[in-house]
Every structure is written in C-alpha cells, then in structure tokens.
Amino acid sequence: MSQPKIQPPVVxxxxxxxxxCVRRMHIEISGKELKRxxxxxxxxxxxxxxxxxxxxxxxxxxxxVPEELPNIFNQPRLIGQKAEFDxxxxxxxxxxxxxxxxxxxPDMSEVEIxxxxxxxxxxxxxxxxxxxxxxxxxxxxxxxxxxxxxxxTLLVSLQCAGDPGLIxxxxxxxxxxxxxxxxxxVQGVQVDINPSDLIGxxxxxxxxxxxxxxxxxxxxxxxxxxxxxxxxxxxxEQVEPASLDAVITEYEAPSEANFxxxxxSALQQVKLDQQQAVVRTQALAAVAELLPFKLPKFLFQKNLxxxxxxxxxxxxxxxxxxEEAQRAALNxxxxxxxxxxxxxxxxxxxxxxxxxxxxxGLDQDLLAAEINRMAQVQxxxxxxxxxxxxxNQAMDGIRGRIMVIAVADWxxxxxxxRTVPTDVFEKEARxxxx
Numbered sequence: 001m002s003q004p005k006i007q008p009p010v011v012x013x014x015x016x017x018x019x020x021c022v023r024r025m026h027i028e029i030s031g032k033e034l035k036r037x038x039x040x041x042x043x044x045x046x047x048x049x050x051x052x053x054x055x056x057x058x059x060x061x062x063x064x065v066p067e068e069l070p071n072i073f074n075q076p077r078l079i080g081q082k083a084e085f086d087x088x089x090x091x092x093x094x095x096x097x098x099x100x101x102x103x104x105x106p107d108m109s110e111v112e113i114x115x116x117x118x119x120x121x122x123x124x125x126x127x128x129x130x131x132x133x134x135x136x137x138x139x140x141x142x143x144x145x146x147x148x149x150x151x152x153t154l155l156v157s158l159q160c161a162g163d164p165g166l167i168x169x170x171x172x173x174x175x176x177x178x179x180x181x182x183x184x185x186v187q188g189v190q191v192d193i194n195p196s197d198l199i200g201x202x203x204x205x206x207x208x209x210x211x212x213x214x215x216x217x218x219x220x221x222x223x224x225x226x227x228x229x230x231x232x233x234x235x236x237e238q239v240e241p242a243s244l245d246a247v248i249t250e251y252e253a254p255s256e257a258n259f260x261x262x263x264x265s266a267l268q269q270v271k272l273d274q275q276q277a278v279v280r281t282q283a284l285a286a287v288a289e290l291l292p293f294k295l296p297k298f299l300f301q302k303n304l305x306x307x308x309x310x311x312x313x314x315x316x317x318x319x320x321x322x323e324e325a326q327r328a329a330l331n332x333x334x335x336x337x338x339x340x341x342x343x344x345x346x347x348x349x350x351x352x353x354x355x356x357x358x359x360x361g362l363d364q365d366l367l368a369a370e371i372n373r374m375a376q377v378q379x380x381x382x383x384x385x386x387x388x389x390x391x392n393q394a395m396d397g398i399r400g401r402i403m404v405i406a407v408a409d410w411x412x413x414x415x416x417x418r419t420v421p422t423d424v425f426e427k428e429a430r431x432x433x434x
Contacts, residue, residue, distance in 0.1 A: 009037040009056070020101040021296040025076060027093040038087035052087075098298040103353045106290045108414035113283050115417045116275045116425035120267045127178075128263050133241035134176060136250055142236040145200045150177050152198060153235040156186050161226040165319020170232070176239070187317075188219045191229050203236045220307075220340050221314050221333060275425070280408035287411055288346040295345055303348075304341040311337065351407045360410050366402045 010033045016024040029037075041052045057078070076095035134149070142150055153174050158167040173184040175193075182193045197207055209229040213222040244256065253259035312326050320326045330337065354360060368382075371389075375382040389395040420428070 007037075007040055009033045018096070020294045021098055023097055023099055024079070025095045025097065027091075027095060029091045029093075031087075031089045031091075034087045034089075034091055098296045100352075101293040101296060101349065103291060103293050103349065105353065105357065106287065108287070108411060109416055111283075111286055111290070111411070111415040113279065113286065113412055113415045113417045114425055114428055115279060115419045116422050117419055118268065118271050118275055118422075120264050120271065124267055125260060125264050128267055129244060129247070129260070130241060131176065132247045132263075133244060134239045136247060137242045138240040139237045140240075142203070142238040145202050146177055146198050146233070146236050147238075148177055148179060148195070148199070149239055149241075151175075151237045151239050152177060152233055153237075154184070155232040155234050156184060156191065157230040157232075158186050158189055158191070159228050159230075160222055160318060161228065163318045163320075164325075165317070167222075167227070167318055172234075186229075189213065189217070189222065189227060193231070197231075198233070201233055203233050206230060206232045219314070220336050221311050221318075221329075223333070223336050278425075279412065280405060283408045283411040283415065284347050284350065284404070285343070288343065288350045291346065291350060293346075293349070295342060295349075300341065300345055303345045304338065307337060307341045307344070347404075351404050354407050354410065355403060358410065360403075360406050362399055362403055363406045366405055367399065370398060370402060 009029050012028045014026045016026065018024050037056065038052060041055060076097040079094040079096055134151070139151065146152060151174065153172065155170040156173055157169045157171070159165075160167060167189065168187045171186050173186070175182050175184065177195060177198055179195055182195070184191050184193065191209065192211070193209070197209070201207065207230075209231065211227060211229070213219060213225050213227055215223055217223055248256055248259045251259060251262075253262060308330060311330060315326045315329050318329075320329050371382050371385050375385045378385070386395075389398060
C-alpha cells in the first residue's frame with residue numbers, strides 16, 4: 001500500500017538507551033496537533049480512520065528517529081498495546097528500534113595473520129610441465145588396470161548417512177592418476193581420493209569411500225555428518241605425454257627457459273590468488289572473533305532466516321521433501337546454523353565499522369578486475385557485464401564484495417603477519433570457521 005505524502009504531526013521525542021543494539025523512543029503528540037493531522041488527512045481524501053492511523057504510524061516510524069541514531073536496521077516497533085487514535089486527546093507512544101552496536105575495535109597490531117610461503121618449487125614446475133605434456137599427448141583406451149599417469153573419467157555420487165536422497169548423482173569428474181592424494185569437489189563437498197583407491201582398478205569398477213565432513217566446510221548442513229561417496233570408473237585412458245618441445249611449440253614460446261619461466265609465473269599467480277582469498281577470510285574472522293559486541297536481535301534473525309532459506313534448498317536436494325522433514329533436519333543442526341549466522345553477521349558489522357572508522361573507500365581497480373574476471377569466464381566484453389549488472393541492479397552486490405576485500409586487506413596491512421610453510425597454512429588457517 002502506498003503511503004500518503006502528508007505533513008507529519010509535531011511530536012516530542014526522547015530517546016532511552018536500552019543496550020548496545022536497542023534504543024527506546026518515547027513520543028508525545030498533543031491533541032491539538034493530532035486534530036490538525038486528522039484534518040490534513042481528510043483534505044487529501046484519506047477517509048478511513050484505519051488508514052489515517054496507519055499513515056500516522058508510518059510517519060512516526062520514518063520521521064521521528066533522532067539524527068544521532070545512524071544505521072537503522074528496521075522500522076520502530078510499538079511497545080505495549082496498539083494505540084487508539086481518536087485525534088482528540090493527547091497521545092503517548094513507546095517505540096523501540098534496532099541500531100548499530102557500539103564496537104570497540106581492537107589494536108590490529110595484536111592480531112596475528114598467517115601468511116603462506118607461496119614460493120613455487122621446482123617440483124611443482126616439473127609436475128605442471130608433465131601435465132601440459134599429457135594434455136596434448138596421445139590418448140588410447142585402456143583395457144587393463146589403471147596406472148600412474150592414466151586419465152580417468154569418474155562418475156561420483158554422494159549421500160549423507162540417514163538422508164532419503166542423494167547430495168549428487170553421477171557427477172562427472174576427470175583426473176590424472178598421480179602418486180599423491182587427489183581431490184574433487186562435488187556440490188561443495190571435498191572428496192579426497194588416494195592413489196591406492198584407483199591403482200590396479202579397471203574401467204567399470206565402482207569403489208566406495210566414507211568420510212566425515214570437516215567443521216570448516218562451506219556445507220554447514222553437512223558439517224560433522226558422515227558422507228558416503230560412490231565412485232564409478234567410467235573410462236580409463238592411457239596417456240602418452242607429448243615431448244616438451246611440442247608443448248613449447250604449441251604455446252609459441254621462444255625457448256624452453258622462457259616457457260619454464262612462464263609456467264612458474266602462472267603457478268605463482270594461481271597460488272597467490274587462491275591463498276589470498278583464504279588469508280582475507282582468516283583476517284576478517286580473526287578480528288570479528290575478538291569483538292565482544294552484542295548482535296542486533298532483529299538483524300541476527302534476518303540473517304538467520306536467509307541462511308535457513310538457503311539450507312532448505314539444500315535439504316530439498318538431499319531428499320527432504322516435506323516441511324516437517326526439513327524442520328527436523330534443520331533442528332538437528334540448529335547450533336551450527338546459528339553459529340554460522342552469528343559469524344556472518346559479526347563479520348558484516350565489523351566490515352562496516354572499519355570502513356566508516358577509517359574511511360576505507362571502494363577500490364576501483366579491484367572492481368574493474370572482478371568485472372574483467374566475470375567477462376573472461378562468460379566470454380563477453382567487460383562493458384557488457386557492467387551494463388548488465390547496472391540494469392539488473394546487481395552492481396551493489398559486487399561493490400559490497402569488493403568493499404569486504406578492501407577492509408580485509410586493510411586489516412592485513414595493520415596486523416602482525418607470520419609466514420609459515422604451505423602445509424601449516426593449509427592446516428591452521430583453513431581450520432578457522434567462516
């Protein structure tokens with residue numbers, strides 16, 4: 001229902017501090033001012049008394065909030081019984097409103113951020129060269145058992161213990177069998193495959209794995225659950241790697257030394273990009289965890305509902321078809337869901353507080369880089385992506401993500417950093433729940 005544009009009544013408003021997140025407003029309107037308001041509504045043909053009452057509450061909710069209460073999360077809510085507006089007597093109302101919590105930011109120099117040793121080793125370069133040789137090498141159907149270097153096409157199905165349905169069914173993944181553990185990601189679930197699970201196995205064979213989903217998994221609906229992976233070896237190909245000279249010719253590199261330098265540089269950039277994302281997440285989570293501020297109840301409930309909505313879709317895909325079944329499954333992971341909603345909200349509030357306190361602006365270079373990345377993935381021009389984002393009113397979401405990156409980078413610049421080996425970084429930094 002559209003709200004009438006009418007001159008609001010003159011009110012007297014006093015504000016009471018309830019806690020970090022709530023303010024209480026005591027509003028008084030004289031009978032004379034109410035009567036004038038009533039006449040103005042009548043002149044604009046707002047005949048219904050109920051409609052006039054609604055217009056008055058809307059006006060109070062939007063125009064009586066004091067200027068010293070920034071960052072309002074919702075419209076004021078009426079405390080006590082619903083007011084009766086007879087427009088003849090004095091009126092007294094009590095409203096409450098959720099506001100930005102008071103955040104005391106810690107000394108960032110006391111925050112330790114783990115930084116990985118991102119140096120690319122000679123062994124990694126050689127492994128990538130071999131992979132490039134295999135990509136343009138000769139492939140032939142392997143009728144025998146799998147061996148190191150063979151290419152396997154796998155059909156992966158996942159089911160959570162106790163689920164009526166599957167997380168994924170026959171999702172196709174292709175990998176080259178190597179001497180070290182391999183990983184595929186299926187519907188957000190990481191599945192580690194040991195070489196011994198595949199070596200000596202022929203095409204057509206099915207293997208089964210069972211594992212617990214770790215606490216830092218993005219699939220909060222599966223954290224701590226036991227997942228059964230059924231992996232069908234659909235096809236096995238023997239790969240005869242091409243010569244290194246053939247690969248150098250394929251990439252039109254001027255020399256082997258130059259090509260090796262290109263490979264090392266590319267591996268370095270990929271590793272930096274992957275690790276930088278984890279470092280930023282770690283930085284935000286580490287600082288947010290230090291802040292003892294109270295979460296605004298209204299905003300927490302909103303954040304929780306959004307998270308539950310996304311989880312309901314995941315549960316539907318896992319075979320929970322009825323609302324009752326979904327409710328029971330959500331109740332089973334209630335604590336994990338509430339913890340994640342709280343972490344997400346704390347990070348959002350921290351990001352906004354740091355942005356405002358230290359005037360951290362939007363990095364236009366990062367924004368342009370994100371749009372270029374999206375354009376490259378979709379095979380389109382960046383200007384087309386930008387225009388589409390603006391037309392679909394999706395640019396604010398992109399800007400929001402870039403702002404989070406800018407704040408995380410600021411935290412890192414102000415914190416104490418400690419460089420650790422990659423394996424230590426993988427174990428410690430990635431164990432932080434997000």
